[in-house]
Amino acid sequence: MAPGGFAAQDIFSQVPISVLTDSYKASHFLSYPEAQKMVAYGEFRSGYSKDTADTRLICYGIRYLLENFITRQWTLLDIERADSFYRTHLAPAQSLFPYPKELFLKFVKENNGYFPVRIEALPEGSCIHPHVPVYQITSENEYAPLCTWLETLLTMMWYPTTVATLSRRAKDVLEAGFEQSVDGGRHSPLLGSRLHDFGFRGCTTVEQSVIGGVAHLLNFNGSDTMSAAYYAQFVLNNGRPVGSSIPATEHSVMTSWPSEKEAIENMIIHFGTGLFACVMDSYDYAEALAEVVPAIAQKKIEAGGFMVLRPDSGDPVETILMALDAAEKVFGCDVNSKGYKVPRGCGVIQGDGIDIQILSRILDAVIAKGFSAQAVAFGMGGGLLQKVNRDTLSFATKLSHIVYADGSHVDIMKSPKSDTGKLSLPGVMAVKRVNGVPTAFPAEGGYVSPEENMLRVVYDKGPVKVDWEDFDALRKRVDTEWHALPKTASVISPPLQQKMKDVLARRTAEHPHV
Numbered sequence: 001m002a003p004g005g006f007a008a009q010d011i012f013s014q015v016p017i018s019v020l021t022d023s024y025k026a027s028h029f030l031s032y033p034e035a036q037k038m039v040a041y042g043e044f045r046s047g048y049s050k051d052t053a054d055t056r057l058i059c060y061g062i063r064y065l066l067e068n069f070i071t072r073q074w075t076l077l078d079i080e081r082a083d084s085f086y087r088t089h090l091a092p093a094q095s096l097f098p099y100p101k102e103l104f105l106k107f108v109k110e111n112n113g114y115f116p117v118r119i120e121a122l123p124e125g126s127c128i129h130p131h132v133p134v135y136q137i138t139s140e141n142e143y144a145p146l147c148t149w150l151e152t153l154l155t156m157m158w159y160p161t162t163v164a165t166l167s168r169r170a171k172d173v174l175e176a177g178f179e180q181s182v183d184g185g186r187h188s189p190l191l192g193s194r195l196h197d198f199g200f201r202g203c204t205t206v207e208q209s210v211i212g213g214v215a216h217l218l219n220f221n222g223s224d225t226m227s228a229a230y231y232a233q234f235v236l237n238n239g240r241p242v243g244s245s246i247p248a249t250e251h252s253v254m255t256s257w258p259s260e261k262e263a264i265e266n267m268i269i270h271f272g273t274g275l276f277a278c279v280m281d282s283y284d285y286a287e288a289l290a291e292v293v294p295a296i297a298q299k300k301i302e303a304g305g306f307m308v309l310r311p312d313s314g315d316p317v318e319t320i321l322m323a324l325d326a327a328e329k330v331f332g333c334d335v336n337s338k339g340y341k342v343p344r345g346c347g348v349i350q351g352d353g354i355d356i357q358i359l360s361r362i363l364d365a366v367i368a369k370g371f372s373a374q375a376v377a378f379g380m381g382g383g384l385l386q387k388v389n390r391d392t393l394s395f396a397t398k399l400s401h402i403v404y405a406d407g408s409h410v411d412i413m414k415s416p417k418s419d420t421g422k423l424s425l426p427g428v429m430a431v432k433r434v435n436g437v438p439t440a441f442p443a444e445g446g447y448v449s450p451e452e453n454m455l456r457v458v459y460d461k462g463p464v465k466v467d468w469e470d471f472d473a474l475r476k477r478v479d480t481e482w483h484a485l486p487k488t489a490s491v492i493s494p495p496l497q498q499k500m501k502d503v504l505a506r507r508t509a510e511h512p513h514v
Contacts, residue, residue: 016078017069017115018104019085021152026086026099029145037140037409038147039401039428041133042154045394045421048165054487055129057393058168058478060215061160062121062135062458063468069153071463073113079104103143114462115150116143120455122431125164125218125474127481128438129491130393133429134161136455137397144403151397158395159208160215162388167216168482170195170356170380177363177373181340194377195359196222196245198351199385212385217243217471218478222377225385237471248277248310255282264296272303277349279310285319289326297330301345308377309348316350316358317365323348324371333371340372351379355387398424413503425496426503431455437489440496447495 032038047055083101090097107116121135122128135154139147174194175186182188197216203209206227213228214236221243223229229243236242249267257263260282267276280288293309300307309327311319327333327343334342350362359378366376403409411426430441430448438454441447458466469477492500 016081017072017074018078018082018099020069021149023089023097025149025152026097028148029100029103030098032145033402034405035144035402036405036407037138037401037403038144038399039136039138040147040151040397040399041136041425041429042151042157042395042397043133043425044128044130044158044161045396046130047393048162048169049392050394052488054169055489056127056165056168056482056485056487057130057161058164058215058218058482059122059126059128059134059157059161060124060164060218061157061211062154063124063466064160064211065153065156066119066458066463066466070115070119070150070459074104074108074115075113076105076108079108100146103146107143111461115146116461117146117150117459118457118461119150119154119459121458122438122454123456124468125478125481126438126454127478127485129485129489131425132431132438132440132491133425133455136429138428148397148399155390155395155397158390158393159388160211161395162392163212163215163385164218164478165393166356166384166388167195167219168478170359170378171219173356173360173363174373174378177367181336181338181367181372182374183336183338188374190374192220193222193244194373195220196349196351196377196379197225197228197243197384198379198381200225200227202382202386204386208385213243216384218475224379232471236468236474240470240472242471246275246277246308247271248308249279251279251282251312254279260288260292261295264292265299268296268299268303268305272300272305275306275308277308277310279312280323281311281313281319285311285314286322289322293326294330301331305345307346309346311348311350312352316352316354317362320348320350320362320376321365321369324366324369324375327375336372338372340367341370341375342372343375347375347377349377349379351381353383354378354380355383394421396422396424400424400426401428411499411503413500415504415507423500425492426499427496429455429496434493436484437486437491439491439493441493442495442499445495447493 044057086097086099118138119135137147174191178188178191179185197213200209209225209227210231213223213225214232217223217228217232223243224245232242254260254263264278267278309323311323327346331344331346334344336342363373367373398414399412401411413426414424416422428443430443431438431454432448432452457464
């Protein structure tokens with residue numbers, strides 16, 4: 001047995017929620033002033049990678065955090081394990097690291113083990129701009145100083161939101177290419193398969209593959225990350241399929257055969273009536289296109305399916321164009337109603353080093369050469385699920401309102417002179433649509449009715465009933481909201497702007513030399 005009284009192989013899954021926060025959070029119950037009530041909120045502070053021309057984002061991920069962490073019941077055993085940990089955590093380890101043990105014991109006994117705060121959040125998949133509160137946390141009475149304890153967990157919304165937004169921005173690029181060169185434009189059923197999630201093996205954990213992979217599936221149905229496709233299908237969509245893929249070779253398959261020709265012929269035997277993909281650069285990419293593809297062409301045509309050629313090295317634009325030229329030469333092309341060439345029964349996928357910029361370059365080159373965008377698909381691995389961080393959309397959680405022990409209350413905000421981009425919002429807030437744009441308002445003053453408020457209670461000192469949409473409905477709503485939302489907008493209402501001015505003025509008057 002490992003220290004703490006549980007088997008070593010279970011340690012990771014059994015880490016108590018009482019330590020699922022940053023170390024300094026544990027001491028904040030003593031750092032805050034005495035209060036009757038505290039309110040904090042979370043927001044994204046910038047567009048994707050600081051883009052100011054298009055600041056839209058897809059807010060996603062609160063459900064996973066609620067169902068897997070926030071609604072977990074604490075037990076006395078959790079507190080015992082936490083206590084053992086905190087007794088060794090103070091540097092230097094001479095005494096107990098300060099943590100709110102008595103408050104933990106109190107709500108374990110008196111609140112059935114549920115963390116004693118209220119959480120309001122935007123609906124999953126809400127398309128918004130930065131500075132719109134995405135959740136709001138309220139703590140009261142003796143539990144007031146626990147307001148920001150869950151900040152570390154809730155802040156992890158940054159990851160699925162960032163992946164969903166990245167995936168959606170890639171879809172914008174593909175939609176533009178489809179509008180120009182594909183019959184049916186962005187409404188073509190082919191669009192949903194044009195960005196494939198290749199990111200599973202690049203993830204740090206299986207959990208990351210699920211969270212990020214599902215976020216991508218909000219926008220596309222192509223995925224090799226089966227952990228995410230399975231979770232989305234059976235946990236979020238009542239068993240209805242969400243993600244799909246096709247049989248494909250890898251270099252190990254190609255090099256295991258005496259020749260690439262035999263490897264591809266084997267694929268035709270097993271999968272030739274449907275869609276299948278073959279990597280083409282195990283030895284000499286140019287030779288494979290010039291010699292091997294013509295050699296298997298007749299068998300492929302007789303089988304009647306669709307073959308996808310995959311380069312995996314070299315210049316990503318050049319290799320795509322080489323494959324399209326080979327496909328045209330060997331299989332021929334049809335010309336669609338928009339005047340662009342579509343190879344017969346053959347296409348190309350580029351999954352090597354793809355990001356939005358390279359994807360855009362490839363599409364431009366493909367269309368410029370007279371081919372339809374439907375002839376090309378893309379796979380994104382690390383660029384989709386790994387090469388993002390909390391600063392990509394600049395997520396933060398900040399305290400915004402406090403009612404002190406004497407009953408006086410004050411709206412508070414962060415306003416660093418050295419970085420105005422980190423300015424936070426004051427007060428208890430609500431969010432409602434103004435001309436279709438989610439906009440932040442003060443909760444008081446009658447500006448937002450309960451029916452208008454997009455911040456809905458999703459947890460209230462314990463689980464509450466939330467009518468989560470199934471994944472099919474969520475996808476449709478995300479698509480509708482994304483296209484309806486202007487690329488930029490003012491989202492801080494005039495009353496909230498005035499409150500910000502008042503708070504800054506009060507702060508200056510109270511502390512003129514600080």
